Amino acid sequence: MTYSKKAFRLPLNLQFFAEDNMTKTGDLAKAAAIDFTERFGSNLSKLIEALGVTRRMPLTNGMTIKTYKSTVTMAAEDEVGEGETIPLSKVTTEPADIIELTFKKYRKAASVESIQKHGYEQAIVETDEKLLREIQKGVRTRFFNFLASGTGTATATTLQGAFARAWGKIQTLFEDDAAQTVAFVNPEDIADHLANAEVTTQTAFGLTYIQNFAGVDTVIINTSVPRGTVYATAPENIVLAYVQITGGEINKADFGFTTEELGLIGVTHDIQKKNLTAETIALSGVTLFAERLDGVVKITIGEPIPEV
DSSP: OOOOSSOOOOOGGGOOOOOTTOOOHHHHHHHHHHHHHHHHHHHHHHHHHHHTOOEEEEEOTTOEEEEEEEEEEOOOOSOOOTTOOOOOOEEEEEEEEEEEOOOEEEEEEEEHHHHHHHOHHHHHHHHHHHHHHHHHHHHHHHHHHHHTTOOEEEEESSHHHHHHHHHHHHHHHTTOTTOOOEEEEOHHHHHHHHHTSOOOOEEETTEEEEEEETTEEEEEEOTTSOTTEEEEEOGGGEEEEEEOOSSHHHHHHTOOOEEOTTOOEEEEEEEETTTTEEEEEEEEOEEEEESBGGGOEEEEEOOOOOOO
């Protein structure tokens, strides 16, 4: 008996095909990337809303941002005589720090052993969660480091007094009685107040915050603020600058980034056969900064001066 060399084919009604909408390995990677970017964007949006930030600046990689500080030269305070020319006081605004907006790149890998032990989805999701936290931490750290360079100063003897000074300074600096105040405080400085007050704390982008507390519109609580110090500024002084991952020249390279709505972060997954790992690569260029350094006030909480 002889057989034809033609490929053997099952009758059409006996052939097997993958069902529609079946979840495949590539779909899990795509779903993980979508989840990653959406959580980053959602968390950052919550923080921006809590801070009251309305200024967003989409820029290109390598662009520089100028911040400013103001100096005031007051004229002599002696009384001006009748008919005499009133001497001029001078307010000068000059550039301060320059920020270069650059891409921040991140990469992590899940080994084949981890995937085999925990399952593909769990191994990727768990490690992606850790990477997401570190990316958010980087944005927060750069912002608090920037706040520390503020040039406004004040002193107070209690936290309540510090919040009061913060409110007064912000009203004066921004010359607007309706200006809101955002304060930043160390958790150890506010712990006693939270224990003795009925307040609701919320979280966003890894930060804990309270709204409408002790005369301040928003209080951000984080260990990046030195103990015994309160930072304060106005929402209109805070700017969100970012490099858009979507569109432009990046799309031409077809890196396969998944992004959220604004293009604040791009994430892609890749299988590396040479070392049997599943990699997650993330790209972001997000920074929060205060445009006016003199609009950031650092209030030092000190011990009361003893009476003589």
